[in-house]
Amino acid sequence: MPPEEPHGIEIHLDALLAERGMTVTELAERVGLTPVNISVLKNGRAKAIRFSTLSKLCQVLDCQPGDLMSVKRN
Template identity: 70%
Template sequence: MSPADLEEHGIAVHLDRLLAERGMTLTELSERVGVTIVNLSILKNGRARAIRFSTLTKICETLECQPGDLLSCRRED
């Protein structure tokens, strides 16, 4: 995947911040949500091309957050 592909979407993922705020590891989140560490890492690093609503729901329930806490739109000014 080229750097241009990574910039293709304008979505920022704040999973690192949420995990740190909750004192949780990616491994722990993976176990609680039922998603592989590899897939969560892809999401965390902004390389995911899509996310299922069911996965987003489980992540938000586990982290006690809203989708907007996890994802935001990068503004191009």
């Protein structure tokens, strides 16, 4: 199996949580995920995200997908 290429997506969850005064634990409870899964996403280690999860994150954080993630620029 060939090694996976790193993805070029940056996650801005830290900034959004700070702006909203919300913890990973609180976000996890409100979205319906475990804190570990939120941390995996927050630290850029997630390999995929379901649209339903993305929608729920945006609803809870009152943001758009583009506020949550962007393409890394070289």
